[in-house]
Amino acid sequence: MSERFYDAAPNATLVAPERAKPRVYPAKPTEVTLFGTCVMDLFFPEAGLDAIRLLEREGIRVHFPQAQSCCGQPAWTSGYVNEAREVARAQLNLLDNGLPVVVPSGSCAGMFRQHYQEVFAEEPDTLKRVESLAERTFELTEFLLHVCKVDWQDLGKPTQIALHTSCSARREMNTHLHARELLGKLANVERLDHDHESECCGFGGTFSVRMPEVSGAMVLDKTRALRESGAAEMVTADGGCLMNINGSLDKQQQPFRGRHLASFLWERVSGEHRS
């Protein structure tokens, strides 16, 4: 059963959601496919590349099919089922070769693992392929932790960071547990809790443009909590939240920033210093 995520932070919202059933992890494969996601593609490509580097560092050959695009989530959550299904089918066809699929974004991985079966509910034949994809889909941190069983030496300087996890990714992919454990392997990294850590950052895909005032109030509270945590920066494994949080911080002209967990991890284990 679930592990308490929320009870560490002061005034935290004490919600402990149920988790997906514990999954059984395969042995480390020699090849994987990386599904980059549309947000990363356009806005955080370097983080996607860092994900590839992290996988290669584990001795895995990474494929990046050039025909990939979006998992279909934006249309799905907006109620456009047919549109979501068409886009989903394109990805499903592309990822049908049996290779493990690693996704550097929890909510997109969750789309593969949890929602494709709803998207294709009325197509029994397709569902078999959906089931296969779901079994082969891993969120990046999950893959590094449980499949690669990484054992890292932290080459970075001591630092303090805050971790933000996407709500749906947490619910569907346990990203908070994986990210926490992975960060725990880094000797010089201290993870600080922030107020209402479990609360949504306000992104919610089209929610942020349909209800900009409410969404704006949420991201304002989230960025304040992150800044007040005392951390030097925020890391997250979800592109949507990252775009939301950094976009808001920039608008507020705050120097505090978040970045993708893949980039942070690569910097720590490769010793390569950027910024």
Add this chain to the structure above:
Amino acid sequence: MSQRIPVKDLTDSFRGRAVGALADDQLRTNFRVAMDSLMKKRADAFPDEHEREGLRELGNHIKARALSQLPDLLEQLEAKLTDNGVKVHWAETTEQANRIVHSIIEAKQGTQVVKGKSMVSEEMEMNDYLAERNIECLESDMGEYIVQLDGEKPSHIIMPAIHKNRRQVSKLFHDKLGVDETEDVNELIQIGRRTLREKFLEADVGVSGVNFAIAETGTLLLVENEGNGRMSTTAPPVHVAVTGIEKVVGNLRDVVPLLSLLTRSALGQPITTYVNMISGPRKPDELDGPEEVHLVLLDNGRSGAFADAQLRQTLNCIRCGACMNHCPVYTRVGGHTYGEVYPGPIGKIVTPHMVGLHQVPDHPSASSLCGACGDVCPVKIPIPELLQRLRQENVKSPAEQPKVKDGGAKYSRKERVIWRFWTRLNTSPMFYRLFLWGATRLRKLAPKNVGPWIENHSAPVPARRSLHDLAKAHLNQGDR
């Protein structure tokens, strides 16, 4: 993926009311403080996750089982209650329900009604209906009383006056009841007690809701802390209970887990001060209790939700309010922003069946789908999944025959075109890569005004090179 949302007259919409609520610092503080406290209380009431999850599973099972035989259980309930001496009435609409209640009061030539807390009577707008017919219908739950005195509606289903602080209540009592101002909560409550006890004494009819109606024994179960529910159902000569048809459960023992889930999820209490189980009117040799007991079973759109196996799950709800306590949207905008009787996540999924999506077109989309509501729901209603389903029904064209009352309220050909374009883009690798190429090469020309997004964010600027490009160069390979 931001598109421009046409700016319409927002004053009478969820968004318009949200803007007003967000600007009210006092309101926001009242809600944040209250919801934080309620979340903590709930968490403390369920120290053992295994126990909690087992109980939620059982709660879900009991409600699902009851719904799987709902018409039979309603008939059994009716037969049992009738045996016990309770008169059962059926109403398809709130208008019918009000007429039934009114005729019961009229038959007794009643002029004063005192009401225990009942969300169904709010649905019926019973107070207004009776007032128009010169019958005073007074709320007796302290929170409801405060709200009624101020001419407002409840902003939370369990804590109706949660949007007010003690200063506001003090001023209200001073203005309306002519008492001295005081910020002592105990004193404020004693003022309410004295005023309302007079009303309990005089009332011709008491009205209440029902938390669980037990078919097996013909019993109406009510939970409460104040004693106003017991007063309303015991002191006046007539008791009228109003409830939704989904409140029936099969067996008496079924209420054991449901009660535990309800009071712990709502207020973090192991049990409420009173659990009031009514199985009939006063017997000939008894000395108190109402001489007549009536039950009004209200549909009001519930059978519409029931018709769809997925949407039927909305009828699991036991009205604990935990979903609103944990909702980041509700916490920020408060209950009145929803504009209807049931606020918060549960309000978003039950209200469309009652009033139709045309009346609440923004309800399905006013959520970030963060899922906190579904995580805490004691009877495991998959609220995010149902919101998503309502979004589907909301954007259907008339030809697609939406399955929810007034579905297709957000159908827009223009928006459909945008999504068709998006589909094209994401299903044609060539088109998609052309788009990436354009967006990265022309990044400086990316539109700075991308609609509502820039109200809270800097405009997003695409990277210099897409991940497609970087990966291709790095992996030094073509397609595979």
Add this chain to the structure above:
Amino acid sequence: MSARSNILNKLRAGLAGTTPRPDEFDEKLVTEPWQYAPEDRITRLRSLMEAVQTEIHSVSSNDWPAKVQQLLDSRNLANVLYAPGTGHGQQLAEHWQSAGAKQALLAYDRPIAEWKEELFWSVDASVTGTVGGIAATGSLVLWPDRHEPRLMSLLPPLHIALLKASEVEDNLYGMMQKHNWSAGLPTNLLLVSGPSKTADIEQVLAYGAHGPKELVVLILEDC
């Protein structure tokens, strides 16, 4: 068509082709977490009820009327409502006579309509029995009947309830099963778990909202 048949027909149409779900009620879920050693039941009930401002005393089954008298004396109350048709009511009346207690004994022996106003405003306290207690939630079970009417435990500002130590059960489910509640319930069965309270203003807890401001439980040792 009546509203009744319209509603039932719509519901039946929605269920067409389905069968009722089997009953998978797992009683372990509502019993196992809530089991106590016999000697711990009272302790648990006591701590939960005291946490919501209930006053609890252990007394012998002979001496409790004197305790009632003492409780009324210490509060300077003028009268107490009792149920003359019950065993404990008679015990109280006998003590009152022999001890010469100064508080007026008010017998609830006539229909409410005959003295509603007096009951609402002029009664200071009441004594009622219970049919048991529940350790898991800290609750009293009241089974009002013609001898001991419903409003006795609601109207007076002070409610004194008698609870036999041997009648405290572990949990509600056990109580229900042991006394076979589903075979027949009274007009109004009640669980009472403290004095009347509300948190409707700023979530500040205030006692004595509409019912008793004080609840005193006398736990009777049956020896």
